[in-house]
Amino acid sequence: MRRRKSVLWLQSGGCGGCTMSMMCAETPGLIPILQSFGLDFVWHPSLSEESGAEVQTVLGDIVSGRQALDVLCFEGSALRGPNGTGRYHMLAGTGRPMIEWLREIAPLAKYVVAVGSCAAYGGITAAGNNPSDATGLQYDGRNPGGALGADFRSQSGLPVINIAGCPTHPNWVTETLMLLSEGAFAASDLDSLGRPRFYADHLVHHGCSRNEYYEYKASAEALSEIGCMMENLGCIGTQAHGDCNTRAWNGEGSCTRGGYPCINCTAPEFEEPGRVFTETPKIGGIPIGLPTDMPKAWFIALASLSKAATPTRVKRNAVSDYIVAPPSDRKTNLK
Amino acid sequence: MTEDTRRIIAGPFNRVEGDLEIRLDIAGGEVRSAYVNSPLFRGFEQILEGKDPRDALTIVPRICGICSISQSVAASRALAAAQGILPPPNGERAAAIVHAAENIADHLTHFHIFFMADFARAVYANEPWHSEVVEKFKAKGGTLVGEALNARSEFLHIMGILAGKWPHTLSLQPGGVTKAPDQRDRIRLLAIIRQFRAWAETSIFADTLEHVLEIDSVDALRAWHARDAGRGSLRLFLTISDALGLDRMGPGPGRFMSYGAYPVDGAPLFPAGVWENGVIAPLDTSLIVEDLASSWMLGQPAHPFEGRTWPDEAMADGYSWCKAPRLGGETAEVGAFARMLISGHPLAAQLLHAGAANVRARVVGRLFEIAATVVAMERWVSEIIPGETFIARGRMPESARATGLIEAARGSLGHWLVIEQGRIASYQIIAPTTWNFSPRDALGTPGPVEQALRGARVLPGETTPVSVQHIVRSFDPCMVCTVH
16 A cells, blocks of 8 residues: 655645635545545644644654654745744744744655745735735745745755645645655646646636637726726736636636636736736737737737727627627538 | 643644634633734735725735635725725625625534534543544544535535635625626526535435524424434534533623624625624624734724724734724624624524523524525525626725625624725724634723633643633634734
């Protein structure tokens, strides 16, 4: 029988939403995944029985080496404030800043996983004036470094695995854990920002249900309208890394399907876009922030051409809350 | 300290949302006083200052991964008030459905994942019900743990249809929702809710929701329990409650508050009000003051329109990052049981013991609320009119003072927003667990859970007393919301 893999899950400067999302895993659900892949949560703040002194024993055993640690999952930012002390989060019952626990335990783990954009890059906790001096585990925003430092490597030799997302899709986390359990995860499986490529090599734009509107630049003008949200409503799904529209959320959802723009939550510094989240800044009527890998001149040329070619049906539907003009039934020669 | 007198620093608590530490002074085999520390500070109120008010809708849900929709609803309500708009009937219903889905999912998570697991502990190995609890509710392995997670996941498909995803949606806007469901979406929502009803009626209640809601007295509850004692999780809980005296354990302050939940057509499903000594008084939020005497916060006690959030970096005086909200100078307990009481359900007042809520009352209140809310959701879905609008448009004013007062799963959540020169000048948040888990105020009055822990039994040698865990978790605390 395969050796069971020990997983310690710690939460700090975040909202716990990545755990709440992970608990939505389906077919199989979270518990059967853990069981069938031999993943043993030696402690998870939402799922374990152990509380108080029992948890301190678990942590003590890991630090002393009595308990080998295969995976450390860290959810939420690491808090450095105030004034570098880390005292904005003292791990309860231990009298010690969580960031110290992180720095002590991370080097002992075979793999270190940053769950969510807060743990990966700082995330929403680092927004505004970053009151708690929040940082990611190995990135501070876009800059390598963070709580553990750019040179950090876990026992496996891998850098921190950044399952970025706000929140993370349940399967991004469970699939990473399953791959780690199978020993099937290598440095080449990470993209340039440390994200698992199995979801980060896709763009949110891929599979967007508004693709026809995008093709014709038939744009929604207000939230709830079903046209493309790139031109007016701040959507950056054409630049955002994630498979959100090819693997559904909560059954059949995604941000764009829910009627609101992609805010690029898998990226460092998404929390400070320098504009209103739901508004597209423009220069001379051209949206700032063109689709990834698209030369500007071509985008402008194609956009003006496709706008000119927009069918009336698409133009009308784009600014409606429902399909008001269904596609016509045309006899086709294609069999 | 003698053998009999000792102090415990209990933490980390798990199966609460976020981190929690409680200092317990123990003497004579019971807790003499408790000091609750919310040990995490992030500073969302500062983060929001200076932002475009619309950005609050992206930022505030991320305060909390379990009350995410509640935070969104509170912000959308405050922004709607600032703009002077109201959602159309469809928009109200869609928002209520999404919000109710989160609140029910939270109650479900609380009961099956967070709360019941403690009765599977070895300390209860000699109890006749222990083996059944182990089989069903043992952490990570109980049959109903997995079953409840599945039921929750499938129920949250409501979010996939109406809100894009959960947590952290942007679909809730001041004037309604961004997704206008069509006929197919509507019927699919109904299918999801009916599937959930069927599961709840089998697994939790072993009875119809309507029969459960007709239980109008403690005697009727006892008879309902006795008639079929072996079936359904609610009855199993009542068996445990009788064995351990949970109906007397963890008495709160005996004063209850609700901001009112799910307003549809001008009337909330659960009304607003303040309950004390059997009398329900109207809610007056101008009487709310956040006291800072025991908080690591600088400044003076203030109403949230005037209050600010300046953490004391020296952590000099106090023992928690949590402020201490008081209503007319007094503590208030909030949550599902408070809503049940204030809505006048006849069973609620009889669940009190010596005028105070207790572990049984809080848990029964939550499960009854699941029943009542599912029934309401079915009605709201049936009333949706596809083809009509789900959102009203407004203009953000240059200046405004507005509140968003709502009920999260755990109780009353308020956002106090001040807009000046088109930007957020101040944004103060008081979350449900800020009320329930507040530290002592300037008068030395303990917060509700600090009060509830007084007298909790401590067994010899216990390092994290199990009675303390029952009482703490009976409030279903959300520590990430508490300080924010």
